[in-house]
Structures are given as C-alpha cells and as structure tokens.
Amino acid sequence: MSNIEVTITVNGTKHRLMVGPKERLLDTLRERLHLTGTKEGCGVGECGACTVILDGEAVHSCLILTAQADGSEVITVEGLEKEGQLHPLQEAFIKHHAVQCGFCTPGMLMSAKALIDKNPNPTREEIKTAIEGNLCRCTGYEQIIEAIESATRALESR
Amino acid sequence: MEWYFPKSLEELAELLKEEGVFIHAGGTAIKEERIKSAKRVIDISSLPLNYVKKDGDIWRIGATATLSRVMDSLESDHLLVKALKCTATTPLRNRITVGGSVFLSPLWSNFMGPLLALDAKLNVVGKLNGTYSYEEFLSNKAKFQGCAVTEVNFQAGGSTCFFFDRFARTANDYSALTVTLGFSMKGDVVDEAKIVVTGCKKVYERLNAVEAGFKGKSLKAIDPDRLFDDVKLEFADKPAGSGPYLAEVARVLLMRGFDALASAR
Numbered sequence: 280m281s282n283i284e285v286t287i288t289v290n291g292t293k294h295r296l297m298v299g300p301k302e303r304l305l306d307t308l309r310e311r312l313h314l315t316g317t318k319e320g321c322g323v324g325e326c327g328a329c330t331v332i333l334d335g336e337a338v339h340s341c342l343i344l345t346a347q348a349d350g351s352e353v354i355t356v357e358g359l360e361k362e363g364q365l366h367p368l369q370e371a372f373i374k375h376h377a378v379q380c381g382f383c384t385p386g387m388l389m390s391a392k393a394l395i396d397k398n399p400n401p402t403r404e405e406i407k408t409a410i411e412g413n414l415c416r417c418t419g420y421e422q423i424i425e426a427i428e429s430a431t432r433a434l435e436s437r
Numbered sequence: 438m439e440w441y442f443p444k445s446l447e448e449l450a451e452l453l454k455e456e457g458v459f460i461h462a463g464g465t466a467i468k469e470e471r472i473k474s475a476k477r478v479i480d481i482s483s484l485p486l487n488y489v490k491k492d493g494d495i496w497r498i499g500a501t502a503t504l505s506r507v508m509d510s511l512e513s514d515h516l517l518v519k520a521l522k523c524t525a526t527t528p529l530r531n532r533i534t535v536g537g538s539v540f541l542s543p544l545w546s547n548f549m550g551p552l553l554a555l556d557a558k559l560n561v562v563g564k565l566n567g568t569y570s571y572e573e574f575l576s577n578k579a580k581f582q583g584c585a586v587t588e589v590n591f592q593a594g595g596s597t598c599f600f601f602d603r604f605a606r607t608a609n610d611y612s613a614l615t616v617t618l619g620f621s622m623k624g625d626v627v628d629e630a631k632i633v634v635t636g637c638k639k640v641y642e643r644l645n646a647v648e649a650g651f652k653g654k655s656l657k658a659i660d661p662d663r664l665f666d667d668v669k670l671e672f673a674d675k676p677a678g679s680g681p682y683l684a685e686v687a688r689v690l691l692m693r694g695f696d697a698l699a700s701a702r
Contacts, residue, residue, distance in 0.1 A: 283440065300438045300478070324465060324529055336505070336531040342465050343532070346440060347482060390528065411609060412526030 285349040289314065290358030298345040305329045305340040308355060316356035316385045320414075327413030330386035331355050337393035339412070356385035359392065368392060371430035372423070379417030386413045391427045400431060441479045446562050446587060452479050453563035453583055460585050462501045463532040466541070479585075486536070486587055497590045500536025504546075507535060516555065516599040516617070520547040523603060523612070536586045542575060549575070549641055550617035550633040551601060552589065560588040575641065597621045598701060600694035604686045606677050612636060613677035616690040620651065620698055627651040634687050638671040638680075644691075656699040665691045 282297040289312060298307060308314045308331070317340060320328035324339040331340045332354040359366035368391050371377070378384050387410055394401055394409035401409065406427050407420075415423065443449040452458060459475035462482050486499035489510035498507060504521050508530070511518050524547045525533060538546040539559065557571040563584035571589070574581055599619045603612040614636030621629040630651035632644040647668060651659070665688050672683035 300440055327526070327528060330528055337528045338531050339528050342529075344461075344464055347461070347464055347480060409527055412528040 283346045283349075285345055287345070287348055287350075288352045290354060296345070300344070300346055302345045303341055304331070304333075304343040304345050304348050304353070307345040308340060308353070314355045314357050318382055318385060320382070324412075325414070326383070327386040327390065327410075328383055330389045330413060332389055332393050332396075335393070335396065337390045337409070337412070354389070354392070356388055359388060366392070366430075367433040368395075368427065368430040371426040371433065375422045375426035375429060377418060377422040377426040383413055383415040383417075387415065387423055391430070395427070395431055395434065399434060401427075403428065438475060439477045441477065442483055443479060443481065444483065446484065449479065449481060449484065449585060450562045450566065452477075453585060460536075460540075462537055463503060463534040465529060465533050466537065481536070481585065484587075491593055492590075494593050495590050496593045497588055498535050500534060500539075500585070500587050500589075502535050504530040504533050504535070504538070516551045516601055516619070517548075519599075519601045520551045520603075520615070520617075523547060523605075523608070526609060535589055539571070539574075539589055540581075540586050544615070544636050545611035547601075547603060547612055547615055549635045550615045551599075552591070553633045553641065553643065554599065554617045554619035554631040555591040556631075557589055557591040559586050560590070561586055572643075598698050600697050602690045602694060604677065604683070604690065610677070613675050614672065614683055614687050614690075616687060616694055618691070618694040618698060620656070625655045625657075626653055627656065632691070634670055634691070636672065636675075636683070637687070638673055642670060644668055656695075659695075659699070661692055661695050661699070664695060 282299055284297055286293060286295050296311060305317060305319055308317050317331055318328040319341060320326035322341045324342040329340040330337050334351050359369055368388050390410045390413050398405060403424060406424050441452050443452055455477055457475060458477045458479055461478050461480045482501055486501040488499040489502050489507055490497050504524060508518050508521050538548050542549055552571045558568050559571055559574055560568050561581060561584040565581060565584050597619050601617050603615040605612050617633045619631040620627050630648040632648055633641055635641040670684045670687050672680040674680050
C-alpha cells in the first residue's frame with residue numbers, strides 16, 4: 280500500500296502528512312516534525328523514554344503507527360512550556376534535582392502530566408503507578424516522585 | 438503491506454476470509470514478527486467495539502476497549518481489576534486492548550485465569566460467528582483461526598468471591614504463573630468452586646478434583662493444609678525459578694487464596 284494521509288494535531292498545531300504504513304508515531308514526531316524532545320530508548324515499549332500524550336492518555340509512541348493516530352491530538356514535551364514559561368512540572372523537576380542524565384525526563388514529564396490532568400491530587404501510590412512505565416537509571420525515582428508531588432501542590436495553589 | 442479499515446462487523450468478517458491477515462487495534466504487537474511479515478493489516482480501531490457496559494447482570498467488554506478502560510469501568514475490587522493492576526504498565530495498559538489480550542492470551546496479560554474463573558464467553562466473527570466459551574477457545578485455538586473476538590462477556594456480581602495472585606520476579610515483570618480461585622456461595626457453603634492455575638506446562642489447569650471437593654462444604658470446615666496435597670502441577674523451568682520451585686509457589690499461592698477467601702467469609 281502507498282502512503283496514507285493523516286491529520287494530527289501536535290502541541291496545538293494541525294499537521295497533514297503522508298506517512299508510510301509502518302511509520303511509527305515516534306519517527307513522525309522526531310524525523311518529520313523535528314520534535315526531538317521525545318526520545319527513543321528501547322523501541323519496544325519497555326523504557327518509556329518515548330512517552331507522549333495521545334488523546335489524553337500517556338502512551339509509548341514507539342508502539343503506535345502514525346496511520347492509527349489519524350485525527351488524534353498529541354502533546355510532546357515541547358508542548359509543556361507556554362509563552363516562555365516552564366510548566367510547573369518542569370520547574371519542580373529542576374528544583375528537586377529530578378534530572379541527572381535527562382534521557383528519561385521527557386517521558387517522565389509526559390506520564391506525570393497525563394496523571395495530573397486527570398487527577399490533580401494524586402497519592403504517592405498513584406504517582407508511582409503513573410510512572411511505572413518509565414525507567415530511570417540515574418535518580419532512583421525518589422526525586423522524581425517528590426517533584427511530581429511538589430508540582431501538584433504548586434498547581435493547586437494557583 | 439495493505440491496510441484495511443472496516444466500518445462494520447460484516448465488512449470485518451469478509452476481510453477475515455483472506456489469508457495472511459493481521460488484526461491491529463491497540464498496536465502493542467507492532468514489533469512482533471507477525472505484523473512485520475503481514476501482507477494485510479485490518480485496523481479495527483474504528484469499529485464500535487470500544488465499550489465496557491453492564492447489560493442487566495452481564496458485563497460486556499468490546500474488543501477495542503483498553504485495559505485501562507476496563508479498570509476504570511469495573512468495580513475497583515473486581516477480579517479483573519485486581520489482575521490488570523499487575524499487568525504491564527500504565528502507558529501500555531492505555532493501549533493494550535481486550536480483544537488482542539484474549540485472542541493471543543499471553544500469560545503476562547493475567548487475563549486467562551480470571552476469565553476462566555468468571556466463565557467468560559467470547560463473541561467472534563469471521564470463519565465462525567457466534568458466542569463461544571473462553572475455555573473452548575483456549576482448548577482449541579486452531580478452530581478460531583480466521584476469526585476476530587468482538588466482545589468478552591461474563592456474569593456481573595452475584596454471590597461469588599474471588600482471589601487472584603501471581604508470581605513474578607519484580608512488580609513489573611511478566612507473570613511466571615497466576616492463581617485464581619472463585620467460590621459461588623449459598624449461605625455458608627460452597628455451591629461451585631473454580632480454581633485455575635496458569636503458566637504451567639499445560640498453559641492452564643482447572644483443578645477439577647479440588648473444585649468438586651469444595652461443593653456443599655463450609656469454607657471454615659475445610660482443612661487448608663491438606664487441601665492441595667494431591668495437586669500435581671507441572672511447570673517448565675523459567676527465569677523466575679525452576680519447574681519444581683514454581684509448582685511449590687503455586688501451591689503456596691493456592692493456600693493463601695483459600696485462607697483469604699475463608700477468612701473473608
């Protein structure tokens with residue numbers, strides 16, 4: 280089959296693209312739209328480095344064919360910042376030293392955002408469940424969990 | 438590779454007559470060899486099968502409902518919710534569909550034991566059309582080649598109490614085995630028992646002899662220490678442990694399950 284026409288809204292911008300039948304959403308984001316904040320780690324849905332928000336749900340973009348995302352809305356890590364202001368999650372990650380090498384950070388942030396968009400006051404257990412699909416080999420997770428807790432408090436006080 | 442996007446179950450049934458087709462929904466199988474070599478991919482995500490609904494006393498789950506949706510829709514203490522909580526991870530549960538999990542029945546989906554204990558039924562289309570028990574499906578998968586599962590359904594609530602547990606090396610590891618117990622009670626006595634172990638050499642085992650021993654007895658009147666003495670489960674060696682070790686783990690989990698259900702009564 281030849282290429283498939285898809286329309287995807289990424290970080291609020293609508294894109295009409297011709298994609299191959301086996302093209303992954305991860306590749307579309309990185310190679311066509313140059314949104315390289317989304318990382319490729321394992322490529323098989325285990326590490327979570329490629330996590331984006333698709334129609335409100337955190338998903339592994341390495342396991343999604345772009346053809347299947349037609350009509351969908353995608354948010355990547357580049358979509359968190361608004362008018363030059365970091366998202367409270369990003370600020371909290373910096374403040375709590377939740378970043379070391381940084382490779383897992385975009386995926387962690389997107390999993391955290393998907394959680395607090397649905398559940399603004401998550402428990403520690405709910406935070407752990409939300410980021411269970413994101414591997415971090417540097418921080419030991421504690422600072423990441425603390426950062427997400429801190430961001431929820433910051434968002435609540437707004 | 439050719440993609441098809443059927444808009445109705447009739448259209449899907451027609452497409453399933455072709456050879457070498459691969460059904461695609463959540464997409465978590467895209468790295469597998471089956472789709473890499475597939476000539477025709479049928480994307481069923483636009484079919485109206487993304488539902489979890491209670492229809493009288495039956496729960497009906499459409500094939501494209503995700504595991505997350507099932508967890509959000511069923512009662513929080515439902516057997517399936519307990520099983521799905523330890524299945525994969527949040528981003529994967531947001532994509533893995535019930536239809537794919539049931540059709541492929543990988544052990545890691547933790548679906549098999551609970552669906553057997555719930556006496557689940559499957560609606561299928563394709564070379565076969567109709568409703569079949571999940572147990573029949575599992576015991577004769579070849580018969581269902583060229584079919585697609587469109588719905589899983591099972592009785593809601595009732596007087597049945599359930600236990601589910603699994604054994605894995607870590608919280609996020611694939612299950613090496615699962616244990617499910619379900620007791621339908623009439624007052625204090627067991628009316629019907631269902632005990633299922635998965636991950637063993639026979640893929641799954643219903644402990645029919647033990648189940649029969651429960652019938653008509655009060656759970657408190659049963660000696661749990663001897664309950665599973667005669668159960669001979671065979672497991673292959675796995676990364677989580679040797680075959681004999683896993684058999685002993687299964688026996689321990691069965692006893693724990695019985696204790697949990699007996700003390701809950």
